[in-house]
Amino acid sequence: MNVNERKAIKRLLIRSTNWIGDAVMTTPAVRAIRRHFPGARISLLAKPWVAPVFAHSPHVDEIIVYEANGRHRGAMGPIRLARDLRRHRFDAAIFLQNAIEAALIAFLAGIPVRIGFDTDARRPLLTHAVRCTRAIKAIHQTGYYLEILKGIGVVDGDQVLELTLGENDREQARQLLTRQGVDPAARIVGLNPSATFGPAKQWFPERYAALGDRLRDEWGATVLIFGGPSDRELGENIRRMMHGPAIDLSGRTSLGQAMALIDRCDAFVTNDSGLMHVAAALNTPLVAIFGSTNSTTTSPHSDTSRIVRVPIECSPCMKPVCPLGHMNCMKQVSVELVFDTLKGLL
Known part of the structure; x- marks a missing residue:
């Protein structure tokens, strides 16, 4: 993905990881996404217990809550979530979470550009599949999440964690x-x-x-x-x-x-x-x-x-x-x- 392709993305969805510690370790990647997609409105999809990690982040414009125990629960929950996301008309989605569900929901939501590691048999659902090698799995997870961006030509070596607290x-x-x-x-x-x-x-x-x-x-x-x-x-x-x-x-x-x-x-x-x-x-x-x-x-x-x-x-x-x-x-x-x-x- 070149610079012009990134500039064309105006509405971008980030799918967060599902655990607090993992979410904190994605903060360098979230910051890098903001840095390299400066013209995009960035929304972040997160489970309720993870959302507070990003509630006051300067790199996220909006948090969409994946109501896993509410509206989006059960077998039909992901479909309802996909319908909710479709209304946002996202141009692209970046999956920091590795599960096939993340890619499937984005596919059902009609998001045309879908970026993430080729894990969990989800390669067919990705437009930009980044190979997750054994070497990548062996590095610290702050770098691991940045490797997703590296796979689309976004090189950012800043691995400093970041949390912004609410007053x-x-x-x-x-x-x-x-x-x-x-x-x-x-x-x-x-x-x-x-x-x-x-x-x-x-x-x-x-x-x-x-x-x-x-x-x-x-x-x-x-x-x-x-x-x-x-x-x-x-x-x-x-x-x-x-x-x-x-x-x-x-x-x-x-x-x-x-x-x-x-x-x-x-x-x-x-x-x-x-x-x-x-x-x-x-x-x-x-x-x-x-x-x-x-x-x-x-x-x-x-x-x-x-x-x-x-x-x-x-x-x-x-x-x-x-x-x-x-x-x-x-x-x-x-x-x-x-x-x-x-x-x-x-």
Whole structure:
């Protein structure tokens, strides 16, 4: 696709990925799309739980919500979504998501130019199929998504993550901390003990609790425990295991508010998760604990991050549940190791 072909595109749709961490890692690609399609009105199609990542992005003109649990649910949902998209009269679509569904919906919506990796048997549905090689799959995912653009002649090497926060979310975060009695000058450390995809990615709750106690005792830190609605029991258990006070936010904030609170943190300790990538994008100093997953492709992409990982023969296995049953990769990561890594970072 040459420069004149790009200039001819006036309405462009970006199909976002479906997970928060992946969406954050696409932000360099979204910025590059804006840079190389400057005359286009750019809409971004995203699931509701991902949309807040782009809600205040200067590179997106409009967010279209894929109402997977509402209007667009069920077997007829994608067809209804295609009809909704057809009304926008898009000239082109770029798929950052790899599933065949993304290309099929765009095809049914009559979008004439369809760009994406040739994954998931969707090559016949693409007008510009970019080959996804083994080498591309092996690089960090920020570069992986940029390779889609490289496949249509758009070369952009800027892999800096980017998140723009809303002022309303910032204000609600300030109010939440005030209600909890947190001194505006307090040192705040966030703990994120959750992770999707399975328990193999999660460091042990009792170690998070012990780390929280040490951060409070030695640094005088206010400890915030993060998590989604499904993590309420986990967050409450960690708070109860701690000897001193902590503020459990699990399931009590929106994603936008959680992002604003992470931005307020002086440090963040996390499993490999969506909020890990949020912290990286906000340049919050963070320590990320890796076990079963691949730190080469999904590590936090920032200069203010450190990875704690003890290499063993079976790691990374990429399994949601430890196939050996004892999670040696996580057992090797001690509270002392995480604390010392955080101390060295700060």
